[in-house]
Amino acid sequence: MRTDPTTGPALEIEHLRKTFGALRATDDVSLTIERGELHAVIGPNGAGKSTLITQICGELRPDSGHIRLDGVDVTRVPAFGRARLGLGRSFQITQLCGDFTVLENVLLSLEAKGGGSFDVFRDPRRNRAHRDVAMHWLDTVGLADFADRQASALSHGERRQLEIAVALARDPRVLLLDEPMAGMGAEESGKLARLLAGLKGRYSILLVEHDMDAVFALADRISVLVYGRVVFTGTAAEVRENPEVKAAYLGDWEC
Amino acid sequence: MTDARRPILFTLGVFAVLALLPAVFALTGWTSGMGLATRIVIYAIAVVALDLIIGYGAMVSFGHAMFFGVGGYVVAIVAHHTGLGELPFGGTNAAFIVWPLAILACAALGLVVGWLALKTTGVQFIMITLAFAQMVFFLLISVQVYGGDDGMMIDRRNTLPFVDIGRPLIFYYLCLLLLAVWLGFCRMFVNSRFGLVLQALRQSERRAVNLGIAPLSFRLATFVTSAMGTGLAGVLWANYARFVSPDMAAWTKSGEFMAMVVLGGLGTLTGPIVGAAAFVGLEELLSMWTEHWMIVMGPLLVIVALFRRRGLVGSLLGGDRAH
Numbered sequence: 001m002r003t004d005p006t007t008g009p010a011l012e013i014e015h016l017r018k019t020f021g022a023l024r025a026t027d028d029v030s031l032t033i034e035r036g037e038l039h040a041v042i043g044p045n046g047a048g049k050s051t052l053i054t055q056i057c058g059e060l061r062p063d064s065g066h067i068r069l070d071g072v073d074v075t076r077v078p079a080f081g082r083a084r085l086g087l088g089r090s091f092q093i094t095q096l097c098g099d100f101t102v103l104e105n106v107l108l109s110l111e112a113k114g115g116g117s118f119d120v121f122r123d124p125r126r127n128r129a130h131r132d133v134a135m136h137w138l139d140t141v142g143l144a145d146f147a148d149r150q151a152s153a154l155s156h157g158e159r160r161q162l163e164i165a166v167a168l169a170r171d172p173r174v175l176l177l178d179e180p181m182a183g184m185g186a187e188e189s190g191k192l193a194r195l196l197a198g199l200k201g202r203y204s205i206l207l208v209e210h211d212m213d214a215v216f217a218l219a220d221r222i223s224v225l226v227y228g229r230v231v232f233t234g235t236a237a238e239v240r241e242n243p244e245v246k247a248a249y250l251g252d253w254e255c
Numbered sequence: 256m257t258d259a260r261r262p263i264l265f266t267l268g269v270f271a272v273l274a275l276l277p278a279v280f281a282l283t284g285w286t287s288g289m290g291l292a293t294r295i296v297i298y299a300i301a302v303v304a305l306d307l308i309i310g311y312g313a314m315v316s317f318g319h320a321m322f323f324g325v326g327g328y329v330v331a332i333v334a335h336h337t338g339l340g341e342l343p344f345g346g347t348n349a350a351f352i353v354w355p356l357a358i359l360a361c362a363a364l365g366l367v368v369g370w371l372a373l374k375t376t377g378v379q380f381i382m383i384t385l386a387f388a389q390m391v392f393f394l395l396i397s398v399q400v401y402g403g404d405d406g407m408m409i410d411r412r413n414t415l416p417f418v419d420i421g422r423p424l425i426f427y428y429l430c431l432l433l434l435a436v437w438l439g440f441c442r443m444f445v446n447s448r449f450g451l452v453l454q455a456l457r458q459s460e461r462r463a464v465n466l467g468i469a470p471l472s473f474r475l476a477t478f479v480t481s482a483m484g485t486g487l488a489g490v491l492w493a494n495y496a497r498f499v500s501p502d503m504a505a506w507t508k509s510g511e512f513m514a515m516v517v518l519g520g521l522g523t524l525t526g527p528i529v530g531a532a533a534f535v536g537l538e539e540l541l542s543m544w545t546e547h548w549m550i551v552m553g554p555l556l557v558i559v560a561l562f563r564r565r566g567l568v569g570s571l572l573g574g575d576r577a578h
Contacts, residue, residue: 022444057465083467095462097455112466116452116473124448170466 008071010035010204011056011174013034016065018051025051025064027228033174033204038196040207040215043225044248049208050092053178056206057089058082070173082114088172090163092179092208098152102143102162105151106134109166137165141195157188164195174204181211193218215238224248262572266438266525273431277424289423290495295535297491300437302515302527304484309513310522311445312477313457317381317509318368318388322361322482324395324504326489329357331407331499345368350413350420358486364391365482368476375453386508395501406500413494420494430491434528437484441524444480453477485512514556520569529568 011033015123018026019244033039041047054060056067058079067075074082096133103125110130111117124130138144141161146154154162160180167175180196181189193214193234199205209215215222216236226248232239239245273296280288299321299434308314333353337346347353372383396404412421420426444450453473460470493499502508511534519530537555541548559567 059461059465078469080464080469081464089465091462091465093281095459097458097462099454099458104451108451108463110464111448111451112455112468114467116468117448118476120447120449122448122452123446125446143390146493166466189545253500 012068014066017063019085024228038205040222047225048228086173088167089176096151096160103147114171137169141165177207258501295532298531299528301485301488304481306527308481316384318384320508321388321391322485323489326357326486327493330493357490361482361486365479369478392504409497520566523572
């Protein structure tokens with residue numbers, strides 16, 4: 001079943017459907033994220049972006065369709081199983097362990113990668129290799145100085161940065177970023193955009209984002225989601241010129 | 256980092272005080288003090304176990320007395336049949352055999368109860384643990400062979416090689432040693448790789464699951480561990496009192512355990528030891544004065560819960576990392 005993980009697409013979504021009563025939240029969505037591609041999903045509020053993300057990470061089961069991670073069909077695999085297979089994600093509303101330190105949050109990510117350990121004797125904070133990896137990523141996102149600070153004491157922007165470090169530390173095959181810039185100031189989101197630009201090509205990333213400047217600057221391809229349907233997929237330039245997209249947004253943004 | 260050392264120093268202080276208590280009793284001639292201190296230490300083992308699941312695993316068990324009761328009853332039942340000569344090889348009174356047997360029985364019960372209760376969370380979890388405890392309670396009441404309502408007397412304590420735990424002083428220090436070992440184990444447990452995942456599940460299950468954690472196995476293993484610790488306390492109680500009764504498994508006992516944990520400081524492990532001492536000590540003091548000691552104890556618990564949300568000593572123990 002499994003195709004060669006070095007050649008096939010990193011993530012394939014085929015004819016995904018999910019309805020809530022009469023609402024078609026996901027309406028025959030097909031998407032492909034090529035290896036090393038940064039693929040953005042944009043769409044107006046209520047377009048079904050969050051519903052799509054929760055189906056990809058396994059928290060919500062689609063009515064029909066398929067999701068393949070590195071060629072493996074994971075449609076029936078629960079969320080923790082997908083995470084172990086290499087799906088990493090950040091949350092729109094940050095989900096961090098507030099009582100843990102910043103460093104412990106990243107160490108948890110490394111511990112949990114294999115499903116967690118039943119080792120009750122060793123202290124994970126003393127794992128040199130994990131510490132080094134964690135500190136590397138905290139340094140990358142600009143949180144190295146806050147390693148020993150309690151996560152709940154971080155600012156909104158810093159929590160978002162920590163979310164990214166937690167997701168990246170485990171070297172995910174596919175990275176889902178759910179509005180990583182939401183609620184960030186201009187300076188912070190600029191910093192994050194530079195960080196994402198630096199990751200481009202090394203990771204396969206699905207980016208859901210409202211910040212259009214960032215999306216147009218970063219994305220290799222953009223899919224436009226409207227009322228649960230993908231109305232268009234193309235490069236930034238193609239999306240700008242597409243009449244259907246313009247109609248959907250009705251001048252919501254200036255191109 | 257004096258902050259990091261404070262809980263350790265506080266814990267050492269608590270054990271120093273407990274270790275010196277017999278000397279104080281000997282000097283002051285307070286004869287019933289030894290019994291009081293022994294009860295405190297035995298309850299402390301149970302409430303440290305309870306804090307492990309409530310404070311670190313967010314599993315609020317309202318039926319932990321069932322493990323206390325079962326631990327005690329296994330000791331009493333083995334002693335009963337050994338006394339009647341009904342067991343193969345003449346039965347046994349050896350602690351090395353009876354105590355592990357009792358703790359294993361609690362583990363088995365904990366596995367079943369935990370597995371069923373962990374299919375739910377929150378109020379339902381509380382209710383299922385309470386329901387199981389009530390089943391154990393009424394089972395103990397109805398089994399006439401083992402004393403039913405009246406409970407069972409135990410002729411003598413279990414035996415250990417080299418030491419005579421029939422002597423109150425030696426038995427006290429044995430209990431204290433077991434409390435120290437149990438606390439040390441629990442401390443290691445919550446700071447381990449396993450503990451990191453367990454505590455992550457308490458703070459954000461969604462985060463942990465999306466990192467690759469299947470919650471049930473971690474929670475169940477912790478629940479069973481806690482059941483075994485509480486079972487050990489039951490074993491020691493049966494040996495201390497040389498008497499077991501269904502009251503050991505009553506829901507009021509579960510409530511007392513929970514009150515001790517909250518009184519001392521949830522999620523601190525050492526705090527509940529202080530909680531047990533405060534609760535048992537106050538009960539002793541107040542009941543000298545009136546048999547309706549709960550009239551005073553109740554408001555005290557309310558005041559602590561309202562104004563010291565981290566319990567009596569939670570803030571000393573790095574309680575800012577707890578709830």
